[in-house]
Amino acid sequence: MSQSINKNEWPLWEVFIRSKAGLDHKHAGSLHAVDAKMAIENARDVYTRRMEGVSIWVVESINIIASDPEEAEALYEPAADKVYRHPTFYNLPDEVKYM
Numbered sequence: 001m002s003q004s005i006n007k008n009e010w011p012l013w014e015v016f017i018r019s020k021a022g023l024d025h026k027h028a029g030s031l032h033a034v035d036a037k038m039a040i041e042n043a044r045d046v047y048t049r050r051m052e053g054v055s056i057w058v059v060e061s062i063n064i065i066a067s068d069p070e071e072a073e074a075l076y077e078p079a080a081d082k083v084y085r086h087p088t089f090y091n092l093p094d095e096v097k098y099m
Helices: 036-047 069-081
Strands: 012-019 026-032 053-060
Touching: 012 036, 026 036, 036 053
Parallel strands: none
Antiparallel strands: 012 026, 012 053
16 A cells, blocks of 8 residues: 655654553554654654653654455464464463563
8 A cells, every 4th residue: 555645744653652661662643753853852742741651663654564454364364273372372470470
């Protein structure tokens, strides 16, 4: 799928924030910026106003490729016969909090 870009409009960036208590980055939202540096600075100002983040990722939206939800069954079907990949297959000790 191709995205048309208006030359008078700044590129759209997707923002991912890792919170102080989090182990992974979560999608926080989108914003327009001229370049990655500006996107990081704007993301800091917009999405971490209360110092809730420790890391910011920005990705230009045009670079994100997504699977088609209508093709999900065919895409994920080969994994159905690999039960050993499911986390429920393994017993974890109680001391392991995040896995």
